[in-house]
Amino acid sequence: MTRKRTFVRCCFLLTLVLAACTSISTPTDELDPTEAETQPVVPPRPTDTEDSGIQIELYSPNGFDVRNAPPVLRIGDTEFMPGGFHEGNTDILVFTLTQQEVANLQDGEAVSFLYGPFENEPGRFFGRLQKEEMQDATLRLTPHYDMTKRDAVDRLTTLQSSMSTDELKESLDAALVALERSLEPGLWDGPSGLDPTKGESVFIFEMEALEVLERLKNSETFPLGSVATLHAIIEQIALVDRGLAALAIEERSAGGLDLLDIQSARRELNKGDEERLFMEYLSAVDQYRSAWLWAVQGR
Numbered sequence: 001m002t003r004k005r006t007f008v009r010c011c012f013l014l015t016l017v018l019a020a021c022t023s024i025s026t027p028t029d030e031l032d033p034t035e036a037e038t039q040p041v042v043p044p045r046p047t048d049t050e051d052s053g054i055q056i057e058l059y060s061p062n063g064f065d066v067r068n069a070p071p072v073l074r075i076g077d078t079e080f081m082p083g084g085f086h087e088g089n090t091d092i093l094v095f096t097l098t099q100q101e102v103a104n105l106q107d108g109e110a111v112s113f114l115y116g117p118f119e120n121e122p123g124r125f126f127g128r129l130q131k132e133e134m135q136d137a138t139l140r141l142t143p144h145y146d147m148t149k150r151d152a153v154d155r156l157t158t159l160q161s162s163m164s165t166d167e168l169k170e171s172l173d174a175a176l177v178a179l180e181r182s183l184e185p186g187l188w189d190g191p192s193g194l195d196p197t198k199g200e201s202v203f204i205f206e207m208e209a210l211e212v213l214e215r216l217k218n219s220e221t222f223p224l225g226s227v228a229t230l231h232a233i234i235e236q237i238a239l240v241d242r243g244l245a246a247l248a249i250e251e252r253s254a255g256g257l258d259l260l261d262i263q264s265a266r267r268e269l270n271k272g273d274e275e276r277l278f279m280e281y282l283s284a285v286d287q288y289r290s291a292w293l294w295a296v297q298g299r
Contacts, residue, residue: 054102055138056095058083058113058126061246062143062239063090069115075129076109081116107131111141112151120228122236124148127191143247144191145240146183152236153179159229171216178209179237192247196296202244203289206237210282238281238288245269245288248295258298265294 056073058064064071064085071083073095080101086092093113107130112123125147133139153176160172182205189195194202216222217230249265252258272287 053096053098053137054134056080056097056111057086057138057140058093058095059140059142060091060093060124060243061250062243064093064113065115066090067115069117072114072116072118074110074112074114074123075105078105102131105129105131110147120232122232122239123151124239125151142192143243145243146188146191148236149179149183149240152233152240153183155229155236156233159226159233162223162226164223165221168216168222171212175209175212178205178212181205182209192243193251194244194248194292194296199244199296200289200293203241203285203292206241207282207285207289210234210237210285214282234281238276238284241285241288242269242272242276245272245291245295248292252295261294261298265291267291268294 058073070081071093073080073083078101080095080097083093083095086094107128109129111126111129113126114121114123125144126141127144127147131139156172156176156179160169160176163169163172182202187195187198187202189199193199213230213234217227217234222230245265246269249262249269252265253262268287268291272284272291275281275284275287
């Protein structure tokens, strides 16, 4: 009798399993028509036959991190995603836009990249849109470190206005003065490089600013709710300095000369990355300064 009951129970359980599998595999087109009408309809992007697409390639000597967050291209107030690496190269990120999307954009709009969600995420700027620079349906853009730093200054100015005490405002003002000095045109050679003889001053001024900002971030009087914003600004500044050094090394390497100087520059760059990994930003920028000097001037 016991064996019979066990056999009956097994048959009953098998029937339930088969019924469940059948319900799961029910095709979606057999759903209630009233339910189908409530489903949102998302128009598909045009196929290659409708719109061959325009590629926007962003190049960065800093590379692009692989994160659990979508990479976002922002042109003016319009955002595009997702992006993908160019043939696995993490230095080049590619976004494909339709021809109509590009047509809707205006020349002169700022082009930036960031990871979503956007709260406190430091942006990286790649100049302003100029459609005439497009070749073979591809627009290739390189970093504009002066724009990225200007964005950091603007964000810090906004943060300063939210401070409740004159002491905090004055401290942030000292950092802003140093950052403004680092943006003096005579220190720069275009939007992505520094003057070979005067460019070191950019790093020095930024170290002055970071010394103030790091002290404020660790201060008990600094508002806890603003710490994340301040940290993002500090990270944004450090990434600019890292990019300036990395690009100088890359340009020097392209000439195939001064191998020892290039090796020394890369060693200092790696040291800076280690310091930044542990959020020792002042030391990191100092290492990036040294890397830039080895690449541009040698020693």
